[in-house]
Amino acid sequence: MRSLPLPLALTARLLPVAVLACTGWVMSSGSSSSPTTPTGAEHKSAQDTQSPTQPSTTAVAKTYTAAPAPCTSVTTKTITSLVPGTKTAGQEIASTDRSVRRTCSWNALKGFDYRWLDVSYEIMSSDAAAQKSYQERVTKKSGGGTVPGLGDGGYSVVNLTTEDKQQTREGVVIARVSNALVAVTYNGSDFETKKAPSTDEINKGAIKAAKEVVATLENGRKS
Numbered sequence: 001m002r003s004l005p006l007p008l009a010l011t012a013r014l015l016p017v018a019v020l021a022c023t024g025w026v027m028s029s030g031s032s033s034s035p036t037t038p039t040g041a042e043h044k045s046a047q048d049t050q051s052p053t054q055p056s057t058t059a060v061a062k063t064y065t066a067a068p069a070p071c072t073s074v075t076t077k078t079i080t081s082l083v084p085g086t087k088t089a090g091q092e093i094a095s096t097d098r099s100v101r102r103t104c105s106w107n108a109l110k111g112f113d114y115r116w117l118d119v120s121y122e123i124m125s126s127d128a129a130a131q132k133s134y135q136e137r138v139t140k141k142s143g144g145g146t147v148p149g150l151g152d153g154g155y156s157v158v159n160l161t162t163e164d165k166q167q168t169r170e171g172v173v174i175a176r177v178s179n180a181l182v183a184v185t186y187n188g189s190d191f192e193t194k195k196a197p198s199t200d201e202i203n204k205g206a207i208k209a210a211k212e213v214v215a216t217l218e219n220g221r222k223s
Contacts, residue, residue: 063178064217067121070104073216074119074209082186082205083117085110099123112192117205118185119213127179134176137183141172147207151177151214156207158199169196171206177217184210 071090079088086108093103103120124130134153144157154175161168170187186206188197196202 062123062126064123064180064220066099067102067123067180068216068220070102070119070121070213073104073121073213074117075212078208078212079106079117082106082209083108083115084113086115086117109191113188113190115188116186117209118183119209120183121213121217122181122183124179124181130176130179130181133181134174137174137181141174144172147173147175147210150207150210151175151182151218154210154214156203156210158203158206160196160199166191166194167196169199169202171202173206173210175210175214177214180217182210182213182217184213 069092071092074090076088079086079090083106086106088106090104090106093105095101095103101120101122103118105116105118107114107116122133124133131153134155138155141155141157143159144155147154147156150173152175154173156171156173158169158171161170166189168187168189170185173182173184175182184206186202186209188202190196
């Protein structure tokens with residue numbers, strides 16, 4: 001048999017290898033391309049893997065989105081009772097963001113008796129955030145007690161301070177209603193006797209105002 005020229009011989013020898021290689025390439029390319037078109041089970045698995053990240057893009061529903069007007073949150077009768085001689089309209093304190101935090105203040109000196117009342121609203125991003133802030137504030141104001149029936153949580157504390165022999169007694173009430181916080185501060189001094197009002201007077205006054213402030217918030221709750 002006559003020998004084939006070297007190029008043709010190589011071609012004859014390599015032809016089966018080339019056919020196998022082509023067959024292998026087709027098989028491998030078919031298997032490698034399949035992941036680009038996932039089966040139903042694989043597609044479902046991919047969706048399940050991605051689903052945990054979806055809640056982070058969902059906004060948390062808030063009961064309150066803005067703070068109500070604080071100067072109308074306490075009745076005129078209560079204001080004149082707690083702060084005799086004050087202007088019942090009150091004075092709203094400037095805030096960097098009125099939708100989040102608003103405060104109103106009343107104060108007056110009648111004779112030698114001085115009284116001061118502050119009420120404020122603070123809107124938090126969620127119920128959980130409000131609850132956390134409430135607990136932190138209660139911890140800082142240790143020494144008081146809970147106020148039953150005041151929002152979703154209420155706390156009251158009274159402290160006495162003395163400066164240059166002048167006593168001042170101050171009561172603070174903190175309450176939470178959903179994602180909103182309420183804070184009431186009520187204090188008083190007698191500049192004639194240098195004595196402060198009783199703990200009972202200050203505590204009851206602060207709680208009375210706090211109940212009205214919370215009621216104003218609850219009455220404006222979104223339906």
